[in-house]
Amino acid sequence: MAAAAVALTLTGSACGGGDDEGTGSGDGQGDLGTIKVAVGIRQTFEFLPAEYGVELGVWQKRGLKVENVYVQGSGQVSQAMASGQTDLGLTAGASGVDAILSGVPSKIVGLIGKDFKMMIVVVPKDSPITDINGLKGKTVGVSAAGSLTDYLAKTITVHQGWAETDIKRANIGGLNEQLAALESGATDAFVWSAEAGFALEEQGKGRVLMDFGDVVKDNVFEDIVANDSAIKDREAAVRAYLEGWYETVNHMKANRDETIAFMVKEFEVSQNVASKTYDHDIDNLSLDGTIPEVNLKGLAKSVVDQGIADKEPAIETFWDGRFVPVTAAG
Incomplete structure (x- = not known):
């Protein structure tokens, strides 16, 4: 069936x-x-x-x-x-x-x-961003307004005590669109689920910067x-x-x-x-x-x-x- x-x-x-x-x-x-x-x-x-x-x-x-x-x-x-x-x-x-x-x-x-550890932030393989602090002032791809990825990108600013505008959230769409935006430089990072990050690391196309397990609790x-x-x-x-x-x-x-x-x-x-x-x-x-x-x-x-x-x-x-x-x- x-x-x-x-x-x-x-x-x-x-x-x-x-x-x-x-x-x-x-x-x-x-x-x-x-x-x-x-x-x-x-x-x-x-x-x-x-x-x-x-x-x-x-x-x-x-x-x-x-x-x-x-x-x-x-x-x-x-x-x-x-x-x-x-x-x-x-x-x-x-x-x-x-x-x-x-x-x-x-x-x-x-x-x-x-547990929010199932969600991660992906950056280009050679990105100078090495931790969550490096996301300040950057453009982060999300699937759509009101989505989980949008919520989590916003959560980073709350967790860090930043203004919401300290991360620019870009509504990009699906995983293929996210990767294209990352490779073109339209975005500096994107939020997605863990399996995508593991796959991109294996392909040499990206690097898992962090997961959200410590950002979102209870x-x-x-x-x-x-x-x-x-x-x-x-x-x-x-x-x-x-x-x-x-x-x-x-x-x-x-x-x-x-x-x-x-x-x-x-x-x-x-x-x-x-x-x-x-x-x-x-x-x-x-x-x-x-x-x-x-x-x-x-x-x-x-x-x-x-x-x-x-x-x-x-x-x-x-x-x-x-x-x-x-x-x-x-």
Whole structure:
């Protein structure tokens, strides 16, 4: 069974060619219909379960058809959720809360990962920048406004006590565009996920300057969000998706070599890059979706730190804990 990848236009209009099979079918036992999932970036380890779960058949056996909608960054995940194109989204913690506070009727329903070490800053191989201080006054590429990469570039200035304008954030797009901008000198660095940095180092095209593990603490890295309508009207489908997601993560944790082989095929990276990425990132993936209270509080605080809100939102405004912990039996 293959997941359908549906293109999202930048204006957030309806998915071309997508069908709504089952979306109004309710939550009948054994036939949960189709659920559409906005995925912030395709080639990144933390979202690997979106495709690997399809390969493993974890949703098919639950009577759920999953349609992955690939977009450029968390900002476009929010667009897809707001327009009703998708039922669920895989997105950055702060970006999801930003969307909710901006009126997108949705809630976080499960944790993907809470440690920000999975995200890194890449600079040219021969760049004179040797540490975080060297980024002051530089242009840093991000995928899109409102994306996780945008949020993290902004976080550097907060962490360092700089003005927000001390780093110029450039909305570049995907990884190929980031590399082109870096090589042309249009940017001095870019923010991306770890596997890209490892691949560029292997190819001699870049160098990993830093990760964000020490920059962002007690927070939510990325999570799964659901539209309020899906939570209300299709609770069983949402629950089945989460069960399949965490079954996949548990499978990945228990089957290193098999997961690495799937990464090599899915991401078109070398065995070495896939192995380094797996070892760097696997322990950060949540096995049951639970978000500790300290991380929920940190997420609420971060939206103030980043200028998203003037005061910390109440946790219940963005978090629905009814689905966790998820028991993901095979």
